[in-house]
Amino acid sequence: MTGTRDASFPIFLGGGGQMGEQIRAHNWPNTPLGSPADWPLALQTLISVILGSKQAMFVAWGPEQIILYNDAYAKMLGGKHPAALGGRLLEVWSDIADDLRPIVDQTYRGQPVHMDDLKLITERHGYPEETHFAFSYTPVRGEDGDIAGFFAAVVETTSEVMAERRIKEESERQRQLFERAPGFIAAVTGPDHVFEFVNQAYRSLVARDDLVGRTVREALPELQGQGFVEWLDDVRVTGERMVQFGVSIMLRRGLDARLERRFVDFIYEPITDDAGVVTGVLVEGHDVTSAHLAQEALRASEAQFEVLAQAMPNIVWTARPDGHIDWFNERAHAYAGVPIGRLSHEVWRTLIHPDDIEAGRHTWHEALSTGVPYEDELRIRRHDGEYRWHLARGLPMYGEDGMLLRWIGANTDIHDQRTAAESLRELNATLERRVAERTVQRDRVWRNSRDLLAVVNIDGTLRSVNPAWNDILGYAQDEVEGRNFLDFVWPDDFSLSQSEHDRAASDNLTNFENRFRHRDGSARWISWHTYAEKDAIYAYGRHITAEKEQAEALRRTEDQLRHAQKMEAIGQLTGGLAHDFNNILTGIIGSLELMLTRITQGKTDSLARYGMAAMGSAQRAAALTHRLLAFARRQPLDPKHVDSNRLLTGMEDLLSRTLGPLYDLRLNFAEALWVTRCDPYQLESAVLNIAINARDAMPDGGVLSIETLNGAFDQPQAATPHDVAPGDYVMIRITDSGRGMDPEVIQRAVEPFFTTKPQGQGTGLGLSMVYGFARQSEGYLTLASTPHRGTSITLYLPRSHGTVEPPAALELEQPRASAAPCRVLVVEDESLVRELIVEALLELGCDVVQAADGPAGLRAVSAKQPIKLMVSDIGLPGLNGQQMAEQALQLYPALKVLMITGYAENATLAEGFLKPGMALMTKPFSVAALKHRVADMLQEP
Numbered sequence: 001m002t003g004t005r006d007a008s009f010p011i012f013l014g015g016g017g018q019m020g021e022q023i024r025a026h027n028w029p030n031t032p033l034g035s036p037a038d039w040p041l042a043l044q045t046l047i048s049v050i051l052g053s054k055q056a057m058f059v060a061w062g063p064e065q066i067i068l069y070n071d072a073y074a075k076m077l078g079g080k081h082p083a084a085l086g087g088r089l090l091e092v093w094s095d096i097a098d099d100l101r102p103i104v105d106q107t108y109r110g111q112p113v114h115m116d117d118l119k120l121i122t123e124r125h126g127y128p129e130e131t132h133f134a135f136s137y138t139p140v141r142g143e144d145g146d147i148a149g150f151f152a153a154v155v156e157t158t159s160e161v162m163a164e165r166r167i168k169e170e171s172e173r174q175r176q177l178f179e180r181a182p183g184f185i186a187a188v189t190g191p192d193h194v195f196e197f198v199n200q201a202y203r204s205l206v207a208r209d210d211l212v213g214r215t216v217r218e219a220l221p222e223l224q225g226q227g228f229v230e231w232l233d234d235v236r237v238t239g240e241r242m243v244q245f246g247v248s249i250m251l252r253r254g255l256d257a258r259l260e261r262r263f264v265d266f267i268y269e270p271i272t273d274d275a276g277v278v279t280g281v282l283v284e285g286h287d288v289t290s291a292h293l294a295q296e297a298l299r300a301s302e303a304q305f306e307v308l309a310q311a312m313p314n315i316v317w318t319a320r321p322d323g324h325i326d327w328f329n330e331r332a333h334a335y336a337g338v339p340i341g342r343l344s345h346e347v348w349r350t351l352i353h354p355d356d357i358e359a360g361r362h363t364w365h366e367a368l369s370t371g372v373p374y375e376d377e378l379r380i381r382r383h384d385g386e387y388r389w390h391l392a393r394g395l396p397m398y399g400e401d402g403m404l405l406r407w408i409g410a411n412t413d414i415h416d417q418r419t420a421a422e423s424l425r426e427l428n429a430t431l432e433r434r435v436a437e438r439t440v441q442r443d444r445v446w447r448n449s450r451d452l453l454a455v456v457n458i459d460g461t462l463r464s465v466n467p468a469w470n471d472i473l474g475y476a477q478d479e480v481e482g483r484n485f486l487d488f489v490w491p492d493d494f495s496l497s498q499s500e501h502d503r504a505a506s507d508n509l510t511n512f513e514n515r516f517r518h519r520d521g522s523a524r525w526i527s528w529h530t531y532a533e534k535d536a537i538y539a540y541g542r543h544i545t546a547e548k549e550q551a552e553a554l555r556r557t558e559d560q561l562r563h564a565q566k567m568e569a570i571g572q573l574t575g576g577l578a579h580d581f582n583n584i585l586t587g588i589i590g591s592l593e594l595m596l597t598r599i600t601q602g603k604t605d606s607l608a609r610y611g612m613a614a615m616g617s618a619q620r621a622a623a624l625t626h627r628l629l630a631f632a633r634r635q636p637l638d639p640k641h642v643d644s645n646r647l648l649t650g651m652e653d654l655l656s657r658t659l660g661p662l663y664d665l666r667l668n669f670a671e672a673l674w675v676t677r678c679d680p681y682q683l684e685s686a687v688l689n690i691a692i693n694a695r696d697a698m699p700d701g702g703v704l705s706i707e708t709l710n711g712a713f714d715q716p717q718a719a720t721p722h723d724v725a726p727g728d729y730v731m732i733r734i735t736d737s738g739r740g741m742d743p744e745v746i747q748r749a750v751e752p753f754f755t756t757k758p759q760g761q762g763t764g765l766g767l768s769m770v771y772g773f774a775r776q777s778e779g780y781l782t783l784a785s786t787p788h789r790g791t792s793i794t795l796y797l798p799r800s801h802g803t804v805e806p807p808a809a810l811e812l813e814q815p816r817a818s819a820a821p822c823r824v825l826v827v828e829d830e831s832l833v834r835e836l837i838v839e840a841l842l843e844l845g846c847d848v849v850q851a852a853d854g855p856a857g858l859r860a861v862s863a864k865q866p867i868k869l870m871v872s873d874i875g876l877p878g879l880n881g882q883q884m885a886e887q888a889l890q891l892y893p894a895l896k897v898l899m900i901t902g903y904a905e906n907a908t909l910a911e912g913f914l915k916p917g918m919a920l921m922t923k924p925f926s927v928a929a930l931k932h933r934v935a936d937m938l939q940e941p
Helices: 017-025 041-053 071-080 094-108 158-180 200-206 226-236 290-309 330-336 346-349 354-370 415-434 440-448 469-475 489-509 545-601 607-632 644-650 653-658 680-696 744-750 766-776 829-843 855-861 881-891 927-941
Strands: 056-061 066-069 114-124 129-141 147-156 184-188 194-198 242-251 259-272 278-288 317-321 325-328 374-381 388-398 402-411 452-457 460-466 511-516 521-531 536-543 640-642 661-669 675-678 702-713 726-735 781-783 790-802 821-829 847-851 869-873 896-901 920-922
Touching: 017 041, 017 071, 041 056, 041 129, 041 147, 056 071, 066 242, 094 114, 094 129, 094 147, 129 158, 184 200, 200 278, 200 640, 200 869, 226 278, 242 469, 259 290, 317 330, 317 869, 325 346, 330 346, 354 374, 354 388, 374 402, 388 415, 489 511, 489 521, 489 536, 521 545, 545 607, 640 680, 640 726, 640 927, 644 653, 644 680, 644 702, 644 726, 653 661, 653 680, 653 702, 675 790, 680 702, 680 726, 680 766, 680 790, 726 744, 726 766, 766 781, 766 790, 821 829, 829 847, 829 869, 829 927, 847 855, 855 869, 855 881, 869 881, 869 927, 881 896, 881 927, 920 927
Parallel strands: 661 702, 821 847, 821 869, 869 896, 896 920
Antiparallel strands: 056 066, 056 147, 114 129, 129 147, 184 194, 184 278, 242 259, 259 278, 317 325, 317 402, 374 388, 388 402, 452 460, 452 536, 511 521, 521 536, 640 675, 702 726, 726 790, 781 790
16 A cells, blocks of 8 residues: 555645555454544544654554554664554563553553653563653543543654663763872862862871861862962962973861961863863872972982092092093092192093003993993003002992983992902912922812802901802903902902901801802892811802802792782682672662652552562671671671580471481581580581581482580691681581592682572682681581582581580560660761661660760760660771770760661671670661660660
8 A cells, every 4th residue: 555545544644654555454353442433532633743743642542452553663663563562451461560650550540740851671572671762641531531542642752761871880980080080189079178178198288177067268278378279379370381391389187286288289270161160179189298398308318428538548539321420529630739629520531541541441331231230440640640450340320210310320449459469369370389399189079169269368358269169150250360359259248248357267167148249230139157277267169159049030930829819719709709799789879769650659559568578688798798708707606505415406407498308418517516506507507507518419309417526736736727716616517429629629618609500590708707707706617528428517616615505495575665764875977877776766765965076976975864784886087986985984984875887897797896785786777676675785684
């Protein structure tokens, strides 16, 4: 059928594009609407309107809610079109029928509906997708006056909503980047410069957190008169950026702190609106106090160096990185006979002996090109014309960035020592000729030894060395003999080497290690053994640089391995924790969102179900937190004297029901079993966790046996941690006939979030919680397993000589209201938790006083009006709950105290911390449990 109107169709069905053709071609007589010619006038009018409109529209008509729509609405239907034409509205949209039904029912009751944004999860393209719509449903009455259907105009806003969400996410991401920026950032707005945003670096700079919403003058009054506020005024008026470097600023870093000088680089950047008007200023910068102080220290160091260099008897000089000497001390000027300030690089070169110029230039250029320390011996002309031998040394100085800054050198007059050494060498040569026949065999060993051999005078002069000095250190014998051994020692080892030399001269035998400087400037490790006889020390040195490097490489490798293992464990812990908490938070957020939606719709019959779902997820989060605390040994425990046999007997029915009919539970208890001291509820949870793991390891059924034993250890066993004390232990051994574990799995079994179960079937926290509970109870846990032959887990708990306490009677009645009005103090820094506690206490008839931190709570206790009970969190700002309770009990010994905690390291064991009249509750807790505990404490004598 073409777009031309057929005369056989009513005029109201004319036009309408593709949907017009499809409506005209539809078999309407076989539908509840019947032939179009018989349709009510109201329906005909609406069909004419929607077919002539470019906006998405549809009509739902009759009790069957048959829908007709135009081309624009057909696009919204996606894959549901064209089958949707003539269909029932809620059947067409069956995937969102629960969401649409209340709206349709309201419309059919004659109440129009308009929504600017309705979020729906539809499957119009064959997969679930989030969509958003703005629409209005207008009820239409028939000729009898009753509601016959409704007219709907729809606008899909999915793309706009998603775009706005992306903009918000991008804005939040940018804000987070600013927050983590290494430099300080703040944004101020308005003529009074009100803080709109400050990042962590800015808060750290000023040491204050209460900045946002306050003006600069209010939040930082000490800036008045320093120019910073005035510069803000200038930027706002002129609209021009301001840049400052190394500006001094006085800050009061703390409410009662003294003014402290800091140095900052910063930029004031004007913030303008679309019209170009300056609305605020963005402050960016860096705290350069450390760099500024370092520059001052450097200048002081340079001044100190110059004073030291002038005081030295040696010639001292400095050179640029290119080798050009740019400074000499006064000793150098005196030696050369040149007025102060007139000795230059060029003049110094004229003082060097002509025969030493070429060799000296080569050595100096080699040091400049390689960066190794410079050392050379050369003759320098003194002011009286005499050339004297000098030992010249220069060290390169590098900056923090590794760049060469300059050279610092010194020349030492060694003319007399060199002359003496030459005389000594001549004497040695003569002596060698005279005793050659008697020392041939000794000399062969001396020459062929691969280790350093030396004869050293008591004054440290090297009398004789073997050829190995050339092989190991690069020095010929004539370069070494006659010189002090310290001339070749690595500078950092001077003190050690001198003290060992002195000890060798007096103690006869010594053994030590030090570093010698190779001719190329690098260090060589030598292990020395010495023997002293008369006026000489005989030294034997083994080259151990390779061994030292291997040992250092091994140490670095071990450090890297330990670091990698730590990072792997942290990654597994955080990944598993994020996975489980995301699942839990999805349940809580989704339930609360549906509750809010139902409240908005006025539909309250499903609120209880959603509330129970949110409560279930919250309880799962609490259980997960307690398991993590158990593994970390930080869960609050309430230890009691426990008869393990009686506890396990009481669990028999629970274990049987948990395991099921396929499993044979066998209990074998030791007679006269010792008493242990632990938290009985945590022990029950640990046994149940192990039993559940055993059941999962036996999918086709099997045997689970639980036995108790007494055990005593005189010293820690090889299989137990070194920090487990020797002594008596109660042993609970749980053995299954399951598939067992291989050694790799056993090694990781107690790691948090490690599990061999399929994805979604286990958190990996069960055994880690049991392990944490055992270690926190001063015991330990062992695993023994063989693949396909089962697993045995033994829980060791320390023996106690106390008496088992009778089980407490179960109280089911509602908490009793206070017999007489009494005053209760609530100290909690979390406002929502504090409001819940106060509300519960008011229902008990208590007169409640509130405080948000420790100091405020202590002031309330010290007030004239007496307080009968104090309910306080342990982790409080300013003064923690334990400290506040101790001071309060000193003032009022009869005061009762209920401590609450979610995690407190000093409250992980109730014993010792809780005094008479005190009790402990752990977060999260129910309001009913809080009421019971408070009512009991108020009625106790």
